[in-house]
Each structure stands twice: as structure tokens, then as C-alpha cells.
Amino acid sequence: MAGRSIRIFLVDGTPSGVRTAELGLSTIKALAVPRASLLSIATRPEAKKTGVYVLIGPDPETPGQRMIYIGEADTLIKRVSDHNRDSDKDFWEECVFFLSKDENLTKAHGRYLEARLIALAKDAKRAKVKNGTAPKEEGRLPEPDAVEMDEFIAQARILLGSLGYDLFEPSIQPDSTGNSSASTSNLLGLQYSGDGYSATATLDQDAGQIIVKAGSKARKMEAQSLQPTYKNLRKQLQTNGVLQSINDTSYEFTQDYSFSSPTAAAQVVSGITINGRIAWKLSSTGQVFAEWEDAQLPTEIAGDG
Numbered sequence: 001m002a003g004r005s006i007r008i009f010l011v012d013g014t015p016s017g018v019r020t021a022e023l024g025l026s027t028i029k030a031l032a033v034p035r036a037s038l039l040s041i042a043t044r045p046e047a048k049k050t051g052v053y054v055l056i057g058p059d060p061e062t063p064g065q066r067m068i069y070i071g072e073a074d075t076l077i078k079r080v081s082d083h084n085r086d087s088d089k090d091f092w093e094e095c096v097f098f099l100s101k102d103e104n105l106t107k108a109h110g111r112y113l114e115a116r117l118i119a120l121a122k123d124a125k126r127a128k129v130k131n132g133t134a135p136k137e138e139g140r141l142p143e144p145d146a147v148e149m150d151e152f153i154a155q156a157r158i159l160l161g162s163l164g165y166d167l168f169e170p171s172i173q174p175d176s177t178g179n180s181s182a183s184t185s186n187l188l189g190l191q192y193s194g195d196g197y198s199a200t201a202t203l204d205q206d207a208g209q210i211i212v213k214a215g216s217k218a219r220k221m222e223a224q225s226l227q228p229t230y231k232n233l234r235k236q237l238q239t240n241g242v243l244q245s246i247n248d249t250s251y252e253f254t255q256d257y258s259f260s261s262p263t264a265a266a267q268v269v270s271g272i273t274i275n276g277r278i279a280w281k282l283s284s285t286g287q288v289f290a291e292w293e294d295a296q297l298p299t300e301i302a303g304d305g
Contacts, residue, residue: 006162012040020046021159027104028152030159031097038077038084038095047077050106051099052113052156055083055092056165059128062239064232066127067091068167070117072110089130096163098156112141112149113156120153120168125240125257127167169258188292189283190262192269194219197250199269200283209258210265210280218243218251222271230267237268262289 005024012018018037021030031046041047052072059067069089073079076097083089098113099105121129141149157168188203190210199216203209222231237243243251259265262276270279277290 004158006159008162012037019163021162022101023155023159026155027101028155028159029099029101030156030163031099032163033095033097035084035093035095038080042077042081046097046099048075049099049103050074050110051076051097052110052117053080053098054096054117054160054165054167055080055089055130056094056096056127056167057092060091062128062232062236064229065236065239066167067130068121068127069130070114070121071131072107072114074107074110091130096160096165098152098159100152108141109145109149112146113153116149116153117156117168120157120170124166124168124170125237125242125255126169128240170256190280190289191283192266192280194270197269199253199265201265201280203262203289204258207258209260210262210276211256211258212253212265212269214253214255216253216269217246218253218269219271220245220249220251223273225273226267226271227273230264233264234268234271 007022007024009020009022010017011020017034018041019032021032022028029046031041031044033041050073052070053076055069055071057067059065069083069092071079071083076099080095080097083092118129118131121127153168160167161169186205188205190201190203192199192201197217197219199212199218201210201212201216204211218234222234234243237257238245238251242254242257244254246252259268262280263274264276266274266276266279275290277293278288280289281287282289282292
């Protein structure tokens with residue numbers, strides 16, 4: 001995938017406050033707003049435009065899991081202000097608006113974007129989606145408009161990732177042609193075997209992710225020493241149906257699922273505290289991943305010192 005330029009602006013000078021994000025040579029813009037700052041952006045021009053939004057916060061029923069709500073509006077600030085008064089949506093802590101810097105988005109575009117984003121979020125299973133039945137808007141736009149909105153979604157996902165959220169991300173990200181974002185040479189096959197369970201995975205070196213493959217087995221028992229972060233993540237994956245019980249000792253991955261590091265993947269698979277760089281081995285040779293990785297890194301750089 002070609003490099004992209006993203007400009008993030010801290011509106012009030014703090015990284016946890018209101019931020020805007022823009023993609024180079026694109027008309028899309030994201031506005032991230034902490035709930036406590038909602039009033040402060042009410043007069044900003046972005047808040048008065050047509051677009052889509054994502055409410056983000058912790059799931060009150062599942063510790064460690066996020067909950068999201070996705071919507072569209074002719075006037076973004078008005079709709080989100082309504083949600084701010086709605087006790088049924090009291091979970092959210094931040095809202096991200098997506099809009100066009102020109103005036104080309106219409107109500108029909110917004111409904112299409114809303115439907116597609118809800119479907120992506122449900123497929124990704126990285127957060128509980130509070131929306132009920134997703135609207136059926138695919139096919140209701142002229143073909144050229146649908147293509148433009150799919151590009152808008154691809155760009156929105158990039159901006160959302162730059163703001164720290166992976167809510168819509170599949171295991172391996174497609175590029176604008178629909179192919180994997182990683183070249184074949186940057187995909188590394190890995191395997192991990194434990195007592196009565198085993199997993200296969202692909203390391204995507206471009207995206208910095210390790211994708212545990214569907215059909216992999218995970219240990220059901222958890223060690224007391226397992227960190228709460230990974231206990232909560234395992235529970236989240238069970239709730240979302242990514243990990244499905246197959247017998248008294250094992251879960252099975254029902255789909256490919258990506259993790260941010262080999263250690264995160266290994267601890268979810270094993271249920272124990274373990275160094276993922278040591279646990280995973282190359283599928284092709286059986287070499288420990290840490291040994292392979294260390295061998296790829298330069299021991300010295302010419303001209304250094």
C-alpha cells in the first residue's frame with residue numbers, strides 16, 4: 001500500500017481534547033469530540049454538516065469491551081446532542097464525526113455510509129454494536145455514488161485508526177483494489193502448539209498485526225497470573241462469537257482475528273502469561289520467531305559512530 005499523509009490538529013492543544021484529522025488530497029474530514037467537549041464544538045462548521053458519526057465508550061455489561069453506536073444526520077451536532085440527552089445511550093465517552101469538506105454528502109449518502117459502517121463493525125467484532133437492525137441501503141445509490149462512498153469509508157477507516165480506534169478493521173486490510181494491503185513477502189506464517197491445542201497465524205509486517213486464523217484452537221483454562229487485559233479480551237471474543245467452545249478444554253476461532261502483537265495473540269490462545277516472540281514459531285522451518293526476527297535486524301549500521 002502506498003504511503004498516506006494525515007494531518008491531525010489538536011484544537012485545544014491537548015491530545016485528549018477535540019481533534020481534527022484530514023487525509024492528504026482528500027475531501028474527507030474527521031472530528032473527534034470528547035463528550036465533555038460537546039458544547040465547545042457546537043458552533044464549528046463541521047458540526048453543522050451532513051455526515052456519519054460513531055459514539056464510542058465502554059460496554060457497561062462487559063468490563064474491558066467497547067460499545068459503539070453508528071448513525072447519520074443532516075446536522076451532526078443536533079443528532080449527537082439528542083443522544084447526549086438519551087439515557088439509553090449513556091455509555092459513550094467520545095464521538096467521531098465523518099464529513100466532507102465540500103457540500104457533496106446528501107441524506108442518501110449518509111444512509112448508505114451508516115449501513116456499510118454498521119455491517120463492517122459487526123463483521124470486525126472489535127466492539128459491541130448497540131444499533132439494532134442495520135438499515136438496508138446498499139444498492140439505493142447510483143453506481144458512481146456507491147463507488148465514491150466506498151472510497152469515503154476506506155478513508156474514514158484510515159482516519160479512525162489514526163485517532164486510535166480499530167473498530168472497522170478486518171484481519172487483513174484490503175487496499176483500494178480489494179486486495180490485501182500487505183505484499184506476499186511481508187506476510188509470515190506462524191504456528192503455536194500447546195498441550196491439547198494449536199494455532200496458526202499470519203504476521204502482517206506492513207500493518208503490524210498478527211492474524212490468528214479461523215479453525216485455530218485456544219486453551220479454555222486460564223492461569224490466575226493472566227493479566228486482566230487478556231482475560232477481558234478472551235471474554236470479549238467469547239461474547240462476540242470469535243471464540244466458540246468445542247469441548248471441555250478448548251475454544252475454536254470461528255474467523256480470522258488480528259492482534260496488535262505476538263504476545264497478545266499468544267496469551268489469548270494459551271490463557272497463560274507468555275512471551276509471544278518465544279511462543280510462536282515459523283510454520284516453514286519451526287524456528288522460534290524471536291530468533292528469526294533478531295536475525296533480520298541489523299547488528300550494526302554502516303557509518304554509525
